[in-house]
Amino acid sequence: MGYGSDTVVRLREVYAKYITSDKWIIENVSLEISKGETVVLMGPSGCGKSTLLNIISGLLPGVIPGHVKGEVFVDGVDPVKQGYKALTGKVGIVYQNPEIQIITRSVFEELAMAPENLGLSKDEVLARVEWALDALGLRGYEQKDPQTLSGGEKQLLAIASVLTMKPKILLLDEPTSMLDHLGTQMVLSAISRLKEEYGLTIIVAEHRVEWAVNVADKIYLMDEGKILLGGTPQEVFSQMDLVTKLGVRPPGVTEIAYQLIKKGVKLKIPVRLEDFKEHSW
Amino acid sequence: MKGMIRFEEVEFVYPTGVRALQGISLEITQGEFIGIIGHSGSGKTTLAKLAASLLKPTKGRVIINGVDSRKLPASEAARTVAYVFQNPDMMIFSHTIKDEVAFALRNLGFAERDIEPRVREALRAVDLDKPLNTPPHTLSFGQKHRLAIASVLVMGSQAIILDEPTTGLDYGRSLMLFETLRVLNAMGKTIIVITHDLDLLGRYASRIIILEKGKIIRDGEALEVLTDTDFLEQHGFMLTQLQRIAKELGVKELNPAKLAEVLLERRYRK
Amino acid sequence: MFTGLYIERKSFMHGLDPRSKLIWSVLVLAASIATQFNGIKGIPVFISTLMALSLSGLGTGVALLLIFNSLIFFLVSTIIWAGIYSSQGTVLLELGWLRVTDVGLLVALGKFFLIVNPIIAFVVFFASTKPYHLMWTLEKIKVPHKLALTFVIALSLLPSMVRVAGDVIDAQRARGLSLDKGSLVERIRKHIPIIVPLFSKMLTDVWDLSLVLATRAVGYGKRTYVLESNWKSSDTIFILVSLVFYGVITAWGMGLIQL
Numbered sequence: 001m002g003y004g005s006d007t008v009v010r011l012r013e014v015y016a017k018y019i020t021s022d023k024w025i026i027e028n029v030s031l032e033i034s035k036g037e038t039v040v041l042m043g044p045s046g047c048g049k050s051t052l053l054n055i056i057s058g059l060l061p062g063v064i065p066g067h068v069k070g071e072v073f074v075d076g077v078d079p080v081k082q083g084y085k086a087l088t089g090k091v092g093i094v095y096q097n098p099e100i101q102i103i104t105r106s107v108f109e110e111l112a113m114a115p116e117n118l119g120l121s122k123d124e125v126l127a128r129v130e131w132a133l134d135a136l137g138l139r140g141y142e143q144k145d146p147q148t149l150s151g152g153e154k155q156l157l158a159i160a161s162v163l164t165m166k167p168k169i170l171l172l173d174e175p176t177s178m179l180d181h182l183g184t185q186m187v188l189s190a191i192s193r194l195k196e197e198y199g200l201t202i203i204v205a206e207h208r209v210e211w212a213v214n215v216a217d218k219i220y221l222m223d224e225g226k227i228l229l230g231g232t233p234q235e236v237f238s239q240m241d242l243v244t245k246l247g248v249r250p251p252g253v254t255e256i257a258y259q260l261i262k263k264g265v266k267l268k269i270p271v272r273l274e275d276f277k278e279h280s281w
Numbered sequence: 282m283k284g285m286i287r288f289e290e291v292e293f294v295y296p297t298g299v300r301a302l303q304g305i306s307l308e309i310t311q312g313e314f315i316g317i318i319g320h321s322g323s324g325k326t327t328l329a330k331l332a333a334s335l336l337k338p339t340k341g342r343v344i345i346n347g348v349d350s351r352k353l354p355a356s357e358a359a360r361t362v363a364y365v366f367q368n369p370d371m372m373i374f375s376h377t378i379k380d381e382v383a384f385a386l387r388n389l390g391f392a393e394r395d396i397e398p399r400v401r402e403a404l405r406a407v408d409l410d411k412p413l414n415t416p417p418h419t420l421s422f423g424q425k426h427r428l429a430i431a432s433v434l435v436m437g438s439q440a441i442i443l444d445e446p447t448t449g450l451d452y453g454r455s456l457m458l459f460e461t462l463r464v465l466n467a468m469g470k471t472i473i474v475i476t477h478d479l480d481l482l483g484r485y486a487s488r489i490i491i492l493e494k495g496k497i498i499r500d501g502e503a504l505e506v507l508t509d510t511d512f513l514e515q516h517g518f519m520l521t522q523l524q525r526i527a528k529e530l531g532v533k534e535l536n537p538a539k540l541a542e543v544l545l546e547r548r549y550r551k
Numbered sequence: 552m553f554t555g556l557y558i559e560r561k562s563f564m565h566g567l568d569p570r571s572k573l574i575w576s577v578l579v580l581a582a583s584i585a586t587q588f589n590g591i592k593g594i595p596v597f598i599s600t601l602m603a604l605s606l607s608g609l610g611t612g613v614a615l616l617l618i619f620n621s622l623i624f625f626l627v628s629t630i631i632w633a634g635i636y637s638s639q640g641t642v643l644l645e646l647g648w649l650r651v652t653d654v655g656l657l658v659a660l661g662k663f664f665l666i667v668n669p670i671i672a673f674v675v676f677f678a679s680t681k682p683y684h685l686m687w688t689l690e691k692i693k694v695p696h697k698l699a700l701t702f703v704i705a706l707s708l709l710p711s712m713v714r715v716a717g718d719v720i721d722a723q724r725a726r727g728l729s730l731d732k733g734s735l736v737e738r739i740r741k742h743i744p745i746i747v748p749l750f751s752k753m754l755t756d757v758w759d760l761s762l763v764l765a766t767r768a769v770g771y772g773k774r775t776y777v778l779e780s781n782w783k784s785s786d787t788i789f790i791l792v793s794l795v796f797y798g799v800i801t802a803w804g805m806g807l808i809q810l
């Protein structure tokens with residue numbers, strides 16, 4: 001049984017927990033993500049989204065003490081068996097708090113940090129910094145003190161700072177939950193651009209469902225450490241009862257559709273605004 | 282109805298020279314449920330801190346229940362206007378949840394025998410069903426959040442200001458939080474929430490104030506403001522699908538059930 | 552988050568190579584140790600650190616803050632050391648049980664400078680050196696990478712803690728805490744609601760920071776430094792002058808030469 005040569009992430013019957021917990025945080029999770037796919041993880045707090053991202057990035061059990069059981073395959077590496085260092089530079093992860101992801105005093109230093117740590121040549125480091133500045137729209141910001149940037153800009157910097165390692169996979173753990181509307185738009189459009197222009201494989205844990213349905217190739221709904229639903233946005237949100245039971249907020253048009261269905265109207269459940277308009281209901 | 286909190290031409294300049302607010306005049310009456318929205322740096326938190334007397338205006342006056350805030354130290358003002366900070370970890374320090382909630386009461390000089398019933402009541406109001414001697418560090422983030430609210434609620438203040446209370450909370454928990462706020466509002470308390478979540482405000486708030494660069498650019502009835510999609514988009518706000526549909530249908534309504542009714546009605550009319 | 556003690560300025564001290572500044576700070580320390588028993592000999596060192604302070608563009612605000620805070624310390628130092636040396640030398644002042652002799656006063660001044668001089672020197676060092684260059688310097692002198700990083704992190708958490716403290720104080724004031732009432736003991740106890748959340752935030756931040764560092768490949772292997780610091784002629788002159796100046800004072804302090 002071979003993996004699709006396209007598969008960049010594969011989890012098979014994975015169980016995981018932190019050293020501080022007695023029960024499994026992730027239970028029997030299996031999934032496969034292909035190169036260039038954008039996957040959105042959704043679910044209530046504590047469902048295991050962050051833990052899943054920690055496993056894929058190798059931080060669990062490599063840096064955060066814990067136990068991981070099962071098959072984990074990320075860009076040709078098994079981080080559980082081979083150790084955290086084997087994954088270095090292959091996966092970039094960005095967290096939700098823009099404040100704690102700033103390490104240096106200038107945008108340039110911040111971007112140079114990761115490639116410098118990798119011991120790349122000076123020329124290569126500079127080239128990567130230039131690339132990252134353009135990819136995230138941070139041209140002109142090189143000498144700025146990151147502390148003076150807005151929340152959205154800080155997150156763009158955080159993303160740029162891990163992309164300088166040229167990872168194939170970008171993980172984001174609720175990157176917009178601490179941002180205002182302007183910052184959120186900045187970050188979400190940057191993610192969309194990264195998907196389209198650079199073919200990155202992107203896995204995001206995100207609440208903003210109305211953005212997710214426009215961008216995600218696949219959505220996974222999680223609860224209590226298990227994946228309960230997986231599929232295209234349309235497939236997932238068609239499962240009206242399960243979605244409602246999970247307390248996950250569906251897109252607005254989907255909520256209206258659920259109401260219409262309750263009143264006896266028959267229609268294919270829409271997830272995007274455009275689907276709803278074209279629709280004859 | 283008497284103005285509970287009144288801002289009279291308030292200006293606030295930070296010691297660093299940053300002018301956070303200018304020309305702010307508004308009146309908040311008892312029993313309102315107000316949402317304050319605005320981008321980072323618009324002055325929302327400054328406005329909220331002025332309302333709780335944590336800051337004093339550099340120009341103009343803030344009147345809390347008839348008293349000029351300059352004559353009201355923050356610890357005194359807390360009896361009237363309670364302020365819940367965004368991050369519960371910044372407030373929680375006690376060994377038990379009872380002590381945590383009782384902290385405010387002890388500061389305000391309540392007798393020990395009056396404290397326990399009030400503590401129980403506050404915990405019940407936020408649906409934190411745990412024994413009184415539970416250590417706070419064993420609680421989940423959402424539970425700590427409710428503990429933080431209980432520890433402020435217990436003061437029995439007439440008004441509660443919450444600064445971005447849904448950060449880090451999922452949709453289900455955010456709804457629970459707002460339901461709690463609705464119950465408190467029904468009891469007569471004034472609720473003021475700073476948040477980016479327009480969807481929740483649409484469901485719960487009666488009034489919305491929009492701040493931009495230190496000035497109030499809109500102050501009106503919640504559904505009125507939230508369905509004015511052109512205005513919101515012009516000022517950089519992200520619109521939800523429900524808002525766009527409401528706009529298209531020309532109704533001032535954001536409840537999916539109600540919007541569904543409108544759609545059905547129009548369909549049958551055709 | 553890594554705001555550090557570093558303050559961005561264009562000044563003489565900022566332009567010096569971090570290695571020369573580090574050497575200078577150590578020289579100040581040596582001279583202060585050598586002159587700790589005679590405050591008069593410590594005065595030139597004190598003046599030199601003040602000069603460095605003004606040359607670092609930090610502004611008089613910082614200087615005044617440092618001096619003001621140290622005056623209280625000086626008072627305490629005087630009382631302690633004067634008491635210890637109250638049997639030596641001629642009596643200058645007598646207030647009840649407090650007996651200040653000329654020897655006692657000189658020692659008090661010397662001990663005061665022993666603390667204050669190196670502090671000013673290192674403040675100037677850290678404030679005029681980017682954390683980036685700090686790490687680079689530590690690595691150059693063969694400090695293990697992890698240690699250098701830990702040191703720089705610890706240093707940079709200080710100012711952010713000050714900011715967080717302000718927020719925590721506000722949060723507790725909003726729960727009725729008034730820090731300015733009550734006896735001294737009560738007031739100290741009232742600071743617990745501030746210290747506990749501050750400490751836990753610090754621990755959380757350190758943890759979060761170490762995760763972020765891990766994701767940026769810190770500790771992977773030999774590190775490249777794109778912005779290296781160059782030793783200039785101004786550094787050579789600075790070090791030569793410092794070696795002579797502090798060397799003479801150290802010798803004077805140790806009694807090797809008479810001035």
